[in-house]
Amino acid sequence: MPLLARSARIAIGALPLAGCSAVLDPQGPVGAAEKLILYNALAIMLVIVVPTILATLAFAWWFRASNSRAQYRPYWAFSGTLELIVWAIPALVVIFLGGIAWFGSHALDPYRPLSSNEKPVEVEVVSLDWKWLFIYPDDGIASVNKLVIPVGKPVHFRLTSSGVMNSFFVPQLGSQIYTMAGMTSQLHLQADRVGTYEGLSAQFSGEGFAGMRFETRALAADDYAAWIARTKATEPRLDQAAYADLAKPSRNVAPSTYSAVEPGLFDWIVAGSSSVVESGMGHGASRSMERKP
Template sequence: MTTLALSGCSEGVLAPEGPISAAERTILINSLGIMLAVVVPTLIAVAAVAWWFRASNRRATYLPDFTFSGQIELVIWAIPMMVVLLLGGIAWIGSHALDPPRPIASRARPVLVEVVSLDWKWLFIYPELGIASVNRLVVPAGTPVRFRLTSASVMNSFFVPQLGSQIYTMAGMTTRLNLMADRPGRFAGISAHFSGERFSDMRFTVSALPPARFASWASATRGRGPMLDARGYAALARRGVAVPGNYGGVAPGLFDAVVRMQAPPSNLPVAAGGSRTEG
């Protein structure tokens, strides 16, 4: 019943929309198959042994002095050893093939996005385009996206289940991640790490657009709306929930300043109603 219920899920790791998440689902299914190859025969054997050695079965051999069987010991230890080797091999190969900093092979030029986790919002900076957005990540479908991530506050975790791997954001450090959406669509992004009060508000939307529409969005955003300079970042960094919005310009080197902890602090007084951006 649980399996049937899960089969109807339209979001999450079982409904991949990118090459990374699809490979992760394959690893999950392969691992499950290997374990079921042991679990199912074991459950059948338990039922068969209980049925065969029932009190009414006079053909069952009773051996009260039995102590050791080399053949039984070989089977008992060989099966879990094979399972460990197979699962270990899958994990070893998968961990290298899906290493987060590893670029995704594609003919399309990757898009660079710098991610900053704040209390309680996500900031996405497009340094090559000179724009930024809050709580809405816009990417071109079919194009690899290179992420550089950090935190301006406590440790957090960036995760888009339908696109692939989650990765942590930490103050004073930079992590790297590569993802890609196979097709246009809208996907849910979450914080996968409990980071304190109201962390559940740290949700964002991923909008994968056709490349032409993405270029139009970037062109329409550039030069319009507020500027994400020192003053704009200080206002955004105030603790509070922000509504999705765009910045028409970004101060050069802002992400690196956040990494070096030289940007305006994020522990400013809470603004009434939370911080808000326009766009």
């Protein structure tokens, strides 16, 4: 096989694993806990997979035609010991894997605040066609396709959608969560290291889905405060009229910021903005499903 064709086959085969590196390189407590769950589950499964493979090879070698010591038992029918092994081991695997999933999912409940002495940073998230809007209610600013957070501080997200259901996901920070029109969900994350991490939509949402990505920048406290100050000093205001224009479908939108945000804009979006009505959701989708942490 030519070298080029062989390399192409290897590259295509590796595509399904392309997103794994970010999940396995966590930069916060939630991502680290999820990585531990994955490793624990892998270890439990390997305890079964590796001995099974070795036993298969050993049986094939032992019962080969040239081995006169292997006993042929054509009338063998039952062994209580083998039955116990065959049923007990899978049962234990299911119990262990189920326990990891049960306790891990409760410990990583996205509505549960992270343990910290720091006050959480509030961020309101709106998934649009096909971009992300981030509102910082405490600071009165907003950004599009750019999420900026301080290192070492928990971040409390409230999330909704302008219409089509989407899924908010920053692989290196953890915990994918859905966004739906007229409803709010919550998520708590934290970045432990300064850096830039990729964020994306993990739910197909139409023609512009491929470009629905955002940059997550984790900054030191001083740099984060400086970014807020620069944003307040240089960028335009986000009100209902500006939001209506922003909510129009668009692809591959460049990151931008707003120096001021109309108070209550996020709740107005949840209650049923014009974009929700135009997308066919109607005012019936304006029910808030927010659950308190």
